[in-house]
Amino acid sequence: MNDKKVLLIGGTGVLSSSITAELLRQNFRVSMLNRGSKMNTIPLGVELLQADFHDEKKVRNILQGKYFDAVIDFICYTLDNLNYSFNLLKDFVTQYVFISSCAVYDTRITGIHSEDDKKILDIWPYSLDKEECEKQLIKLASSYNIKSTIIRPGITYGDTRIPYGVMPPYGYHGTVIQRILNGKPLIMWDGGTARSNIMRVEDFAVGAVGLLCNPEAYDKAFNICGDSDKAAAWNQVLDSLSCAVGEKIKTVDIPSSFYANEVPSLRGEILGGRAITNICSNSLLKKTVPGFSDRISLYDGIKSTVECYKSHGWELGMYYQFDGETDRTIYKFLKANGRKDEHKQYRLYFIDYLHTNSVKNRLLYWYGWHRNDFLVQILVRIRLLIIKIKHIK
Numbered sequence: 001m002n003d004k005k006v007l008l009i010g011g012t013g014v015l016s017s018s019i020t021a022e023l024l025r026q027n028f029r030v031s032m033l034n035r036g037s038k039m040n041t042i043p044l045g046v047e048l049l050q051a052d053f054h055d056e057k058k059v060r061n062i063l064q065g066k067y068f069d070a071v072i073d074f075i076c077y078t079l080d081n082l083n084y085s086f087n088l089l090k091d092f093v094t095q096y097v098f099i100s101s102c103a104v105y106d107t108r109i110t111g112i113h114s115e116d117d118k119k120i121l122d123i124w125p126y127s128l129d130k131e132e133c134e135k136q137l138i139k140l141a142s143s144y145n146i147k148s149t150i151i152r153p154g155i156t157y158g159d160t161r162i163p164y165g166v167m168p169p170y171g172y173h174g175t176v177i178q179r180i181l182n183g184k185p186l187i188m189w190d191g192g193t194a195r196s197n198i199m200r201v202e203d204f205a206v207g208a209v210g211l212l213c214n215p216e217a218y219d220k221a222f223n224i225c226g227d228s229d230k231a232a233a234w235n236q237v238l239d240s241l242s243c244a245v246g247e248k249i250k251t252v253d254i255p256s257s258f259y260a261n262e263v264p265s266l267r268g269e270i271l272g273g274r275a276i277t278n279i280c281s282n283s284l285l286k287k288t289v290p291g292f293s294d295r296i297s298l299y300d301g302i303k304s305t306v307e308c309y310k311s312h313g314w315e316l317g318m319y320y321q322f323d324g325e326t327d328r329t330i331y332k333f334l335k336a337n338g339r340k341d342e343h344k345q346y347r348l349y350f351i352d353y354l355h356t357n358s359v360k361n362r363l364l365y366w367y368g369w370h371r372n373d374f375l376v377q378i379l380v381r382i383r384l385l386i387i388k389i390k391h392i393k
Helices: 014-025 056-063 079-092 125-144 174-181 201-210 234-245 256-262 264-274 283-288 298-311 320-336 340-345 359-369 374-392
Strands: 005-009 029-034 047-050 068-073 093-099 147-153 155-157 186-189 198-200 220-224 251-254
Touching: 005 014, 005 079, 014 029, 014 155, 014 201, 029 056, 047 056, 056 079, 068 079, 079 093, 079 125, 093 125, 125 147, 125 264, 155 201, 155 298, 174 186, 174 234, 174 298, 174 320, 186 234, 186 256, 186 320, 198 201, 198 298, 201 220, 201 283, 220 283, 234 298, 251 256, 251 320, 256 264, 256 320, 320 340, 320 359, 359 374
Parallel strands: 005 029, 005 068, 029 047, 068 093, 093 147, 147 220, 155 198, 186 251
Antiparallel strands: none
16 A cells, blocks of 8 residues: 555546546545535545535544645635635645646647746636636745645546537536437537647546656646647547547537627637647656656547446436527527528427426526526526426425
């Protein structure tokens, strides 16, 4: 048994689950601090410290007398999150690991981004927050003599995530597979030529675990991403997805600006992320963690994801809000460009993919389609609340 102790805050997400599995494979002693709401996903051999992380008093009581060689906080996104997390954990750890993002780089600068490159493209709140967290962590770690490591993932994917642009929440990506199987189109933007590092989470985990309790990783930042010469364009992702599903994918190419205006909540992600080429180097990681490599091909990785959805009953089911929102965006684009009649060939209407005959699913689809109609939103929410109350009774 490895005598190194690692604490994970969260631990049951796409990235964190892969890191947990790799830690156990390498015989680390693993503790996981979370609310325990996903008990069935916590692997055998992991010590569960059950608490709401934001209940500071309870967390301090649970951690009293414990000490860890490294901690990774997977639920840290904003400056407030970082300040709270670091100040709570600093007395219990040697190495504090922050999960940032390759989205912190200024993608207006072309070329392959290394860790010291200029930041940041001021358009996506997520990337701005991550950059602020990075700067604050460096200050805090220096003040308290805590070793810090910043990890910047590229685009990652696993059993519940297909690595394609704007998608439903994790666990619902089977919705996209069902669109393909039922002849519905996917949205492509700007010709699908923007390229990014894309890697499967199992490969990511090898790199991340290799940085834990590693003096060569202290007080440094690392890109953990696929090899730059394998960076894929979005149309290549769809080629692999098409092969995995076994159906030709229909697409409607829409300018990213139009797409962003239709889904304003994702404007930063679309214009500051998915619409721009962002290729990063993993050279520093390879020097620091010799065991790391970008092993799993895009085709094999996506095929595993599709097979997982099919074999696990489509995971969390269909996300009909996304389905309706996608259909609405395509319809409005076709109408705005004098191509309204094309919608007939694309089946831009509700399809009961899993034959559940659910009124709730129809309402959620309608909610997504009429996302910008305030009155419709109110009516749908009232109806969904009634359904929920009846279900509780």
